[in-house]
Amino acid sequence: MREIQQKIDAMILHLGGYWRPLSGLARLLEEVGEVGGAMRKGTADELKEELLDVLVISTCLANQYAISLQQPEVNGGEVTKEQLYFQIVEEAGEVARILNAYEGDKKLKPNRHGESLQLHIEQLQRAVISLGEQCNYELFDSLYALIDEKSTRDFGRFDHTPDPITEDSVRTYIAYQFGRYWGGIEPKPFERFDRYMEREKHLARFIKIAHIEGLDGFVIPQPTDGLLYDRDQQYKIPESFHIVEETYGKHHFLVVKPQ
Structure with missing residues (x-):
């Protein structure tokens, strides 16, 4: 994961810099919704692409808070694709709750032990990898190709946004x-x-x-x-x-x- 985080960081700097966290959160929730749309329509290529986008954007958010992510393990046991998608939605909601408290108008709860942003991003990515595994996608192999593609296709597309991780x-x-x-x-x-x-x-x-x-x-x-x-x-x-x-x-x- 460290190598992936570094490659995504280099890609983002190449493209112009990170979005503001709440803008990144909006993009994450947009992609989670598109995962659901691809599942409903049964379009395999589109589903794989949207899962990759969720991995990239959630990793961007982790990078912005200097989080060193752990390699996600595949969920064991009898878990359906629909249950895994529900887990993705649930964890994306937890990420939204935390970021709204950090960057928006929501108040921080007095006791947040064990409720870090890292925990929920890692659980989100675990559900994504597990869903990809059930669909026979090699998401990590595809992720490297996606990073290279975005670095070339989207160069200069975004305005630079100052961020404390890129100073x-x-x-x-x-x-x-x-x-x-x-x-x-x-x-x-x-x-x-x-x-x-x-x-x-x-x-x-x-x-x-x-x-x-x-x-x-x-x-x-x-x-x-x-x-x-x-x-x-x-x-x-x-x-x-x-x-x-x-x-x-x-x-x-x-x-x-x-x-």
Whole structure:
């Protein structure tokens, strides 16, 4: 799965960048509906194509939250194709519930133990792979071909959308530190840290979900004439987070980390 995630990430960057998560969610639900349509019509080629699209878009959502997916195993036992589709619909609904809480208007539940986005994306993909297995589709083999096709066919089709998983800051940082990180935009020359916090909206998203999803940190680049950060000043960061300064070669970073 790591190789697939990396190939899909490279494809998305080649095409222009990730959709905003709620837009990606809308595409996921659209494809889940098209899986149902293909099953109802009994069109094998169309069903295979729609299952592949569900795998790609759900993997995109996982990438956006720095999730390392586990290889999905095929469901054992006597499970019908219809039951597997119901599982796909159910898990897509769980993904929607979580993303609406992270990115939309739904309130987060106080107790979310065991209800991470990773859990439901993996269960969604397990049902997809199991349905493909029952239909005698080699979905993983076909997935590589689909990635190559989309990279060529759709190049330049989408406008670039800034995303904390594609910022240069995090791409540079994870070359030095392994983990699940988001990255911030480049500070303006001599910008105060409190002003930067107001301008970098993804930091507020990170603080909202970092503990639930197990994100390791939010990386902020620190050029020589960049951020004016005073370690003795009290910033509007919850007590469950702390800020550290790190240097690797010529690269300097501030990293907001969960306690």
